[in-house]
Amino acid sequence: MRSCTGCWASDKLHEECGVFGISLSPHDSYSVANETYLALFALQHRGQESSGIATSNDGKIHVIKKSGLVPEVFDERTLQSLQGNMAIGHVRYSSHSESSAINAQPLAVTHINGSMAIACNGTLVNGAKLRHDAELSGAIFQTTNDTEVIAYMLVRERLGTPLMEQAVKNIMSYVAGAYSMVIISGSKLIAARDPFGFKPLCMGMLGSSVVFASESCAFDAIGARFVRDVEPGEIIVAENGSVTSAMRSEWQARSSLCVFEFVYFARPDSVIDGLSVEHVRQEFGKYLAMRDNVKGDIVIGVPDSGLSAALGYSKQAGIPYGVGLVKNRYIGRTFIQNTQSQREKSVSIKLNALSAEVKGKRVIMVDDSIVRGTTCAHIVSILRQAGASEVHMRVSSPPFLHRCYYGTDIPREQDLIAHNHTVEQIAEMINVDTLMYLDERDLRHAMSGLRIGYCDACFTGNYPVRISSESENQKEGRIQV
Amino acid sequence: MRSCTGCWASDKLHEECGVFGISLSPHDSYSVANETYLALFALQHRGQESSGIATSNDGKIHVIKKSGLVPEVFDERTLQSLQGNMAIGHVRYSSHSESSAINAQPLAVTHINGSMAIACNGTLVNGAKLRHDAELSGAIFQTTNDTEVIAYMLVRERLGTPLMEQAVKNIMSYVAGAYSMVIISGSKLIAARDPFGFKPLCMGMLGSSVVFASESCAFDAIGARFVRDVEPGEIIVAENGSVTSAMRSEWQARSSLCVFEFVYFARPDSVIDGLSVEHVRQEFGKYLAMRDNVKGDIVIGVPDSGLSAALGYSKQAGIPYGVGLVKNRYIGRTFIQNTQSQREKSVSIKLNALSAEVKGKRVIMVDDSIVRGTTCAHIVSILRQAGASEVHMRVSSPPFLHRCYYGTDIPREQDLIAHNHTVEQIAEMINVDTLMYLDERDLRHAMSGLRIGYCDACFTGNYPVRISSESENQKEGRIQV
Amino acid sequence: MRSCTGCWASDKLHEECGVFGISLSPHDSYSVANETYLALFALQHRGQESSGIATSNDGKIHVIKKSGLVPEVFDERTLQSLQGNMAIGHVRYSSHSESSAINAQPLAVTHINGSMAIACNGTLVNGAKLRHDAELSGAIFQTTNDTEVIAYMLVRERLGTPLMEQAVKNIMSYVAGAYSMVIISGSKLIAARDPFGFKPLCMGMLGSSVVFASESCAFDAIGARFVRDVEPGEIIVAENGSVTSAMRSEWQARSSLCVFEFVYFARPDSVIDGLSVEHVRQEFGKYLAMRDNVKGDIVIGVPDSGLSAALGYSKQAGIPYGVGLVKNRYIGRTFIQNTQSQREKSVSIKLNALSAEVKGKRVIMVDDSIVRGTTCAHIVSILRQAGASEVHMRVSSPPFLHRCYYGTDIPREQDLIAHNHTVEQIAEMINVDTLMYLDERDLRHAMSGLRIGYCDACFTGNYPVRISSESENQKEGRIQV
């Protein structure tokens, strides 16, 4: 369902989502839907499959959500129809799945005490078990989303407590996985980050109103001020634009922000848990250069994700930074691939080598990671056709070896090129003169300013929690909608 | 949510849906999706808001459903993607509601024993109570559909029985209301009609395969043979194209087919519970004429629903039948009304009087019913402008006085013109020379060939079951999606 | 390019277009675009391929035109953008041609004296020759429309006269063919009908403003009053809502309104050149019955075009009129045909027989014409399957034998079933018990009230003008756009 073999983007990981929430102060007159629209647009890189906004005026919830990019799903008329003093929004990652329509978020439900809307970035490790337990007592599921599981858990806890935030706290003791989320319940906007803090979530102020977002770049887009990150295990309640409560889960977890946020997922202009994404990426490049002694004439990055590390490498190594690859900036979801021969040309359509920059030169090419290796090999061949005399690849992360249980859309381990091959073998397969990965210790150094711990299990296999065989074999839902 | 004031169709009732199901015989090679597509197209008059098809190959269920007419929702590619040996389909009635996307059917869910898809034509009387009971034990609802309530009830019953058909039988003892439905569960296609038989449902054979449909006209469209009606309270199970079981609810109910199927809803070429719809409509006209002594020069029907009764009236009265009103056959959902002045012209855009037929004549105009009376008044004025010297309106049903609790989309009683006014007052309000309704006794005579009983509560207030104040005040769900 | 074999509508002729024009009086405040929109919607039956509106405010011309039905092409925003005190509009007939976009009308052009927009219903007999002559002096053509030829001729004549109406009069002496048209030129709205009057065109008043339309039903739709028909060879100029001039071509032609307007094309509620279309169609049926002595139990029409003649037949013959065939009213351009087996079912999807009406009966079935005969044969088989004991077909026009040179989209003569077969052979081919066509003399009687002459060359081969071999072989343009 998630594979997109043959697609130009197939050799990149996919983030699972971005979320945003706003609780309007009585002193402000923003349109909560418009602000959410703009913020989601800034978070579009976190998900291109579907977009949705739910608004509420202390009661009745309105949702509009659909397959498509933010500007495709919403227009002036639909935004106008979304009134209220609270809103949450969601963007979902891109795939060719038919399931986009039904799995779009926010998920709005009614329950015995009213209604609720929830937008979640994440995946549960014990989702299948929780789903099964709920089904045993008669629950039905309409999506394959873990967000629906969370909604069930919340509603069941809510039966025993008058406070939704307490229900959130309660489920945190047994819902395992990654789940940064925003919730509308009654007059409250609740933001919560799982005890491990796998996914980023931060808080800001827009005028006198409270806002939450997956990444700080969303605040910049709407002119909001960053206040602080939501901490792992923290539950913050806002009402009428003011924070009324901040509880904390009792689960003592090793904080484990996903390192791939820094490697690839996040926008460079975001600051996550105290660290600038751009800064870290340049550091990755710097550390690569510190251990390197290859002779090169030019350092280039693979657009867009390899550029920052290339710049950092160049500065450290004292080798000129250059633009060796140009990306067609109109590449998008609408680009179709008509024939087999076109598919073969698809990387050329996306990227072109700049012959004037690389001809006759020893090129040091930096990219953020190698997943399957197929795209890499194409890019290298483009550079060689453009006249590069040598191509040395530098990867600004360690070898990608292990699958992820927390929402990152990673191929099966047997499809990970580094899982089955030595660095030398990979170098040969992608036809580079030399290949070097970021050392894990250097990764650690570059990340040392992070205010919390991070998860690098995809590189180390060192998972923050023991993974049961159940989640390893977690079956996909049987309905495809 | 359901009102469409100002819309040309606002003075007509809306049916709640049409359903279709097919269980493929191993001896046949039909595409179940294609056959369902054609059948739904024949049932399009029962619902224009959304369309959906679910298919299954004894396990994995695929659903495609969306707002729009059948040919708008499906194309060659989407039909191709719907493979299997069973299918169910659904068309939902037209309104301006934003809720169309999420409320589209079939509803596909997973539960502890597998997956299920359900398409239902109907409304529950005790839906709110059942929903509340389920919520008390932690259920969440994502739609405002009673079909979701039925799905919950089925799944809960299913926990205690290995047979889904038994679960269907079990819920029949406490789920009150109208609900003709088709269900895919495991390898079974289950068709069920509520104990009152409010909504039609019939069974046929396409080659060696079993088919079910709301109306027999769907069988004609795909070349299937009509076998028999599903009886009130009956549950029929088909597997691999053969009927394997037919159970019956134990609830002893007074069979109560909705009389409006014959008055207006059904296609004239359908045969329901033993009676031809066209035949009954002509009988309505005949009985009207038998009690009438007005002098007229021409009998005309209001297209399309008044034509059959007008023909019956004409034959009985010996007054020539004519075409006095011509309908623009391109009227559709896409027609927009731009300005206030255009709205005033909207009936003229839909209907035009045929001056050559009515000029200088005493016109007897037959229509199936009067709901609010607004459209009627416009049509009468059009006829008078075209030169009709007299306009005598004859209505092929008794005065419409009471609301419906079984799924028919009827305005509040205070909006029903007959609820507040005498026949003389109505005649004056719509500016006809004389007005006559069908006598209830004549309705009974015309319907005498029906194999089961019928419900005429909208005319008589004589409801088949006592209506609790709860259902009278049944609140709409609090989520608008 | 125009064939649509396999399509359910392929056995019907296609009209070439409908036009409308309005010149606003300073005393009125209508939106000329909105009124044109409504009028075109009433003329939609004359063309479903493309729709267009041009407006002008005594100078600058704005045009919006596209493939699609009127409500598909225009919405509130686009109508709003079309301002002015004059407008012309056009609907173009439906086909599968890819050429729809570029051939859409109105055609707007600039020339040495300003700008002009033209909307034309018709086809030229000497179009290829005129085009060739223009090309000889350097003209280029961008469409395959004769309207572009007319535009060239007008502009060339206009070089020698200060009056566009004089240019219209001048070209009438050598442009041969059918061309009812409306033109915006400077501050003038010009309406003109070719000297033969092949195509209808009438004039009316909307408030104090002047309107022109292909059929009077467009006036009814907007609440305009019919004033009179534009006469063959007449050129009427309106300015600021007043008629300022009415000239006449000097070409003495035998007036030749296309008889198929009465047989099939026009809406029954239109009155053309003094005759009600509905009345004439009933007369056709009456005359058929007068010469008939077949024993029948019921007279039915093939919807929609055979209904009026069936009614006329029934009244004359004293045999009851009934509804034997029901049409699916959602059939439209979007209906797709997915597989070969569905194509075979396509007539069943469009039409269903009403078994209750026809079972065991001797059915007299009336349709307006037989072109290829394929659809007829299908309908007859549907009736027989529904139990009709005999089927007698009556055609409310004479046998269709000859092609048309004036814009009617007629198959090659070898494809016309009546061109190659006797009535007996046709009866056998379409499997009816008896078959009878309208006698040409009766056609004449029924049309006797027409204020001008008519063309029945498709029945008689008696063309109003000698057809050169050139136009018989008129090649289609070489560009397909």
Added chain:
Amino acid sequence: MRSCTGCWASDKLHEECGVFGISLSPHDSYSVANETYLALFALQHRGQESSGIATSNDGKIHVIKKSGLVPEVFDERTLQSLQGNMAIGHVRYSSHSESSAINAQPLAVTHINGSMAIACNGTLVNGAKLRHDAELSGAIFQTTNDTEVIAYMLVRERLGTPLMEQAVKNIMSYVAGAYSMVIISGSKLIAARDPFGFKPLCMGMLGSSVVFASESCAFDAIGARFVRDVEPGEIIVAENGSVTSAMRSEWQARSSLCVFEFVYFARPDSVIDGLSVEHVRQEFGKYLAMRDNVKGDIVIGVPDSGLSAALGYSKQAGIPYGVGLVKNRYIGRTFIQNTQSQREKSVSIKLNALSAEVKGKRVIMVDDSIVRGTTCAHIVSILRQAGASEVHMRVSSPPFLHRCYYGTDIPREQDLIAHNHTVEQIAEMINVDTLMYLDERDLRHAMSGLRIGYCDACFTGNYPVRISSESENQKEGRIQV
């Protein structure tokens, strides 16, 4: 018609178009439509308003063209329908003009000797006069494109010569302006570049087939080999994949490639008339730095067009290159601006400053040009909000002072900020600490490797031909379509 005030892109110039052509060798089996599709996609930066492809098989021409990006206009089915052994394609620049549909290219016409399709990148200086002359002899115009004027001229010349290439040569003696174009005529593909060579055009080989394109990056996208530039005044004829003739205009013109191709229009990976675009841009930056003595901590470029010059500046000045501004890569035509307050935020939505890079730093910001200055001012304020202590703007082109008569979409001179203000005034208006433009002499040095002359009239007012008052006042056409 061309203004888009308030739009985020309004402060950039717009290129007029990109063209591509292919003449298939009998030895190759490429789909000419597919290759054209891919090539146009690589040229998309030259025009986003409309896209079109015309194919021909030595005779019948098929065209598909529409408003929209290349992947929006074409899909598998439409490409499939475009068969032939020749193709030309066109992309047109983006604006909010309603005229997109009718002005889309290629333009296909029939004339006395057959048919022709033409795609042109350019604008005529004497277009209005040529149009007027043609109108005097009866020509009509359906677009506001100069391409239609060129088509008329070609057809008229073609009346006197059997060779279309001779006709092309003939018009070159009096058609003044910029016009790189590709033409399909009969079995020939003709490529021509005006005697001044204002617009780029190059020739390549794909297998054994001949291809032409506005920029060499289109060849890279399809895997074609660059052969050489088409020279100013050159006319090249290809037939069946072979070059059969290369003629030359007799007009002795000063070759005048538009300098803005190097400043902004062209893709950095293209090589034009012997010079790499990326190389020249870096040179611009280098020369800026050579004359500069400002103290800075970081050099940043405004994405995307300022990046190359920033890199060149950084290398020369020895000041670190950094990423100070991040662009939202999902910005596109579909992004809507809902409210006034959003419009104010529109630059923030497009660009965000990278605080971690610029905070507390003296920032040297490089952009390619300043047109109106509004966007600049916004970007500067974003950088200051992000903490830049100083902002020094460097512009990699001389001040923009004069309008263009050759197709570049430049605002009126009074709207050019440099036309009315000194450098100091501009610096104050856009709130930078210092502002420096590229010196004209340095521009000359950087361009010194160009194989032909170039036009820098927008900087110098030194136009290659005297501009008559006629073209200064050239009226827009009076039809808006």
